[in-house]
Amino acid sequence: MISVKNLKKSFGDNEVLKDISLDVDSQEVVVVIGPSGSGKSTFIRCLNMLETINGGQVLIDGKDLTDKNTNINTIRTDVGMVFQHFNLFPHKTILDNITLAPMNVRKMKKKEAEEKAMGLLEKVGLAEKASAYPESLSGGQKQRVAIARALAMEPKIMLFDEPTSALDPEMVGEVLEVMKQLAKDGMTMIVVTHEMGFAREVGDRVIFMDNGYIIEQNEPTALFDKPQHKRTKAFLSKVL
């Protein structure tokens, strides 16, 4: 599904991703952890070309992102993204937030898009908020809408960049619940998170990144309980 080979990315002189290789299978849930500044966000942002790639190769569902003939907008409809700060469109109702891209990118009919959106809102438990504006929602509700919005494009892969770390603690659970359901439904997911409970329960694999490299990867229990690398140990000791 996703195949990353020797990915490199720099901002100016700052080499943020040094040599990342990774394969993710269909329906796999990969959790990425690592200290702040290690390049986690940059890595998943490269996967839907929010950052330009400086070296190496990324294949999404067989399509090469570094190939100039690849249409990034098509790729992006295949790769949904959920951000730490939700990034809902504040001037649109919840329903319009969700239907905007399907109607304008997929050229879906309004009625069809809205039916679909209502289905997704049902799924994330927010059907009654359809006509509200984002500002009236709590953080947890916003993030669930953001997930529904991404799903409306029927992506094959979902990327999550610390989806719960801007939330008040009592709202973390509801978002993780939605993500668990998504994983259960067979979505391919890459999740940057500090929620170790989620990683343990849902993750098929946990990747520990530091300083632009993948230092260690393993099944969650194995990685958390028996980290092999010194840096992994040091990090886990602080966070767990």
Place this chain on the structure above:
Amino acid sequence: MISVKNLKKSFGDNEVLKDISLDVDSQEVVVVIGPSGSGKSTFIRCLNMLETINGGQVLIDGKDLTDKNTNINTIRTDVGMVFQHFNLFPHKTILDNITLAPMNVRKMKKKEAEEKAMGLLEKVGLAEKASAYPESLSGGQKQRVAIARALAMEPKIMLFDEPTSALDPEMVGEVLEVMKQLAKDGMTMIVVTHEMGFAREVGDRVIFMDNGYIIEQNEPTALFDKPQHKRTKAFLSKVL
């Protein structure tokens, strides 16, 4: 040390604190928990008059905050405050951040203020950063400086408003460590936090607020393990 009687506070029509009464002894560490919007921040901001009080009475070390003759600036030097977002002064070095108030409010000599500041930086483990600017520090380091800055005024009470919730997880520990030390040294503290581990280990008492009221208070173990009130239970089930 602190005595709050029937405290009331509204923003316009929105009554945020409805009837808060609380006594805190010298050297006591009180942890305040509760859902978002319950009024925790507003409550501790009332204690050093960052919010004007609409009703009731607050005595700090015997001085009545609602009395017009009370000099708030003097009260504030007795009550240190640490904010969620650090609020360091970006245009000043770390050392100057700490010496600014002692020199200008307490009219301390520069040399004396700096010696004292270095002592405090030593205590929070950041002596080598004295001449750095805040932007070059990590979140955890910033918050430790903010604590040192508050301590430089030699307050009798320290207020903390979610001091670790803007931090990356691997930096939470270092800040809590400093706070623990402070508690051990006998500082009177009121701490709004979601770090239940800290509450358990350091707190003398935990207060659960909801919707502008203190719903329940008890020793940490008692409150966490046997919450009496329905709302307390509901909240704890989400967060623990």
Place this chain on the structure above:
Amino acid sequence: SLLLSACGSGGEQQSGSEDKKVLNVGTEATFAPFEFMDKGEVSGFDVDLLNAAAEEAGYEVDIKNTGWDAMLAGLQSDQLDIGMSGVTITDERKETYDFSSPYFESVSMIVFKEGTNITKAEDLKGKKIGVQNGTTGQIAAEAIVGKNDSSISKYEAAALTFQALQSGDVEAVVTDIAVALEYVKNNPDAGVKTVSDEQFTPEYYGIVFSKGSELKAEFDEALNTLYENGTYTEIYKKWFDEEPNLDVLKEAAVQ
């Protein structure tokens, strides 16, 4: 402070009681050939005449290019003693200021592009006319087509008036003969023609004083002397290359 100022000016006693009094004069030096900046120096017919008249009346004059608005405000606030800027004498204006007896007969002239059908003042009717705001040209044109008629455009400076003619904004410019000729001299290939008409009633320029100024009488007398002793004629010929008609001025002065 008394002490200080006494110390400061210790050496030089002001002994100028015998020096001539200096009069402050304002002008808007954008009205060639009457007054204009000749590379930094205010010069023109008005300047020479005023200098001569002042000499005659026993004054010195300090002529500054203050600009039009500033000249008027200066007169009204008594910061200036004299305004000398080809100012047309009208009854409306006399309510606010005192004018010297007329020192120049301003006859208006029509300037138009070659090919425009204008032979006399009446032809202005139905045409778009450009004038310089507040000048004799404006008075003359308004006498033909009516006050503040929409066919009249008032420009701030002579240069703009002629530019408007060039760009076709207006079909005719009505202005003082001297200004018209000065324009033709400076812009020989402008492709314009001029025509004058007896129907334009002559207007007169006067030196402007604030209301009730004692200077008026002295300068009237001085002007008279200049008419008599030939100085006026000399200055006139220097700037306009022809003999002045002194009788007209004297006659107008009587009215």
Place this chain on the structure above:
Amino acid sequence: MDFRFEIVQDYMPFFLKGMAVTIGVSLAGILIGLILGLFIALGNMSSNKLIRLPFNIYINIFRGTPLLVQLLIIHFGIVPMFMSPSDPLVSLIIGLSLNSAAYIAEIFRAGIQSIDKGQMEAARSLGMTRVQAMKLVILPQAVKRVIPPLGNEFIVLLKESSLGSVLAAPELMYWGRAAAGQYIRIWEPYLTVALIYLVLTLSLTYLMNYVERRMKTDDLR
């Protein structure tokens, strides 16, 4: 100093006509300026340096030279090429539009850049093109941010339209100058004209504050 009210009275009909013209040309100027300004702002934000260049030059020239000179060039140099005889009102509107477009472009740019980067990223990550994201997500939000500075720009324009008097466009200041020319008195006409400008700009300011306050209340953050 005496103040002759009858001068004000005499010229009041002209002042009122002039005021209407002033309002008209300013409105026309800001409206055309808005359209041009948006276009220039988008051009000036292109990622391609060569596309940016002409827009940048445009902005610098129109912000860098006195409007008076711009008006003269437009009226006497450019408009006559398309229109004969050239009408000073047309030239004034063109001049104000082109000039305000340069300032409005900068207002739009600031407004667009003040929208959180995450909005563009979210839109792009949903597969929208840059243009779609601009049109559907960024601009609708930027509109609110630019209303206060646009209001200011309108006030500036209102006052600057007084330069139209140089072209003999019959706006408020033109009639003020005409009155001053007739009576060769400056205070009566200029103070009256200043008062009218003040009334216009203050009304605008209050209108703006009202709009801003309303926008804040039903802010859809």
Place this chain on the structure above:
Amino acid sequence: MDFRFEIVQDYMPFFLKGMAVTIGVSLAGILIGLILGLFIALGNMSSNKLIRLPFNIYINIFRGTPLLVQLLIIHFGIVPMFMSPSDPLVSLIIGLSLNSAAYIAEIFRAGIQSIDKGQMEAARSLGMTRVQAMKLVILPQAVKRVIPPLGNEFIVLLKESSLGSVLAAPELMYWGRAAAGQYIRIWEPYLTVALIYLVLTLSLTYLMNYVERRMKTDDLR
């Protein structure tokens, strides 16, 4: 159209002198405007409505009326009370200062209000008075934010100083008008003058961009 270069040549020394005056009065105007503007901004941000009122009126009047009228009133109404005869340069500097102060006050207000509220709260919570917090914490940070808009204001001032020609202050536009009056031609003097203004404002723009870029590099966030 023929362009008579000798006119430009003849008047070049005067244009250069005028340019120096233009730069001088604009500099003086912005410097005095800065001091006044800061004072007005602080007054206009007082929590007391009655204290705010006069500052608010000041700002509205100076932003709401044409600078031309302000200059006339200052030169003929106010300056003569202290100085006789009043020097047009002095009046021009006073007028530009008072006018720019109103705009600068708004720039300062925006700058101060853009500083995160937490900064004031942190300062107050350490026991500083409002004045101390302003002086030690808020203003030093606001200074950076206001530099770009102040640069713009300086450019505006530079161009508006051309109204000094109405008072016969011998700045750049004055000499442009003088040349136009002497030769009864507009293009040679006005285009030259416009070019000089453009050079001045462009130099300033580049200087400003340079300063902004430098500030970004050693930004002490």
